[in-house]
Amino acid sequence: MSPQSIEEHTGSRIARIRKQRGLTQQGLAMRACISKSLLSKVECGQKPASPALVAACARALGVSTSDLLGQPYAEELRRDRMDALIQPIREGLENWDVALDWETAPRPVALIRADVQQALVQRRQAQYTDMVRDLPGLIDESVQAVHARSGEEQRLAYECLAGTFRCVFTVAWNFGYIDLATVALDRLAWTAPLADEPGLAAMHAYLRAQTTMASGRYDVGIRVIDRALRDLDGQDARRPTGIEAMRGVMHLRAAVIAGRMKDREHADVRLAEARTLARTTGELPDFGVTWGPVNVGVHAVAIASEMDDFVRAVELAEDVRIPRGWTRSRAGHHWIDLGRAHTWAEHPEQALDCLQRARRVAPQQTRYHPTVRETVLALKRRARTRNSSLAQYAEWVGI
DSSP: OOHHHHTOOHHHHHHHHHHHTTOOHHHHHHHHTSOHHHHHHHHTTSSOOOHHHHHHHHHHHTSOHHHHHTOSOHHHHHHTTOHHHHHHHHHHTTOSSOOOOOSSOOOOHHHHHHHHHHHHHHHHTTOHHHHHHHHHHHHHHHHHHHHHOOHHHHHHHHHHHHHHHHHHHHHHHHTTOHHHHHHHHHHHHHHHHHHTOHHHHHHHHHHHHHHHHHHTOHHHHHHHHHHHHHHHTTOOOSOHHHHHHHHHHHHHHHHHHHHHTTOHHHHHHHHHHHHHHHHHHOSOOBTTBOOSHHHHHHHHHHHHHHTTOHHHHHHHHTTOOOOTTOOHHHHHHHHHHHHHHHHHTTOHHHHHHHHHHHHHHOHHHHHTOHHHHHHHHHHHHHOSSOOHHHHHHHHHHTO
């Protein structure tokens, strides 16, 4: 990334690519179905580039949302040596179904499964370096175990394989390697039915709905979620509490999609469904997700922010209490969302405090999150005097 582009915010990238396409602001606004006034304010940094607006402009310009967000952040990834860990994962995903001529037998499935479960814990705690380093080997071992075992052990090996693909999706998506995330999602779609576990099929739907938000295909995302919820009805499951957790997070995903559609009524209905279920289940982590009343609360904050109601997002956050030991990836995301809300609600000190909390809780996730960069750039533009804490934070992020 050139020095000139380091401080380029999403709005200015939209303007640059729009001009390369030979489009006026009015032309892009018409194609993206947004107002010219809003687009003008986003391009000059007066208004935030919401995820919904980014997706709409990306479709209209014929580029990916990652292009507009400036991902992946190549210089920072190289500096942290994370880019060198991504290539082995690409190579590992080349084989998901072919037995190899190994001289030694794979480890017992129980041992492989324990390591995959550890990787899933690292995913939830946003400890990506250790997780990524182990994933290629776990993929190979799981594939080999699928071909070397039978019966329940083979089924568990498929579960292991599904878990590795889940982890690959997370790290690829978070670091901006959308093509790699798509491959991992396809692999999960192939593996889930062979694992014979309804919760994994629901997980695929949950992640697929996430990709539809990036492309702006909200109608598809809602239909994917609703079909998956219907498929869970009456299913026999080895982990029935896990099925309830998946049912809950899918309602939350539908609520977020509705928020991006600016459909407050639909979002409120989905949040109410999730809140009712959470009262029954309590905190219930399973299938690598974080589910329970706290997660419903942080989603309510995020959804208010999705609808650009930043004052309401700040108000809702007053009722959220992150418990000690809660999932770091979710806690970090909450502080990132709240930092953005405080920024555009004209609370710069509180915004920076939230970003600092996100850094302490989940440093790798925070450093590579596009919302963090956009928020820091907005704070820098609005700062009337030099703020050493903000300057240090911006340097840490890579701005």
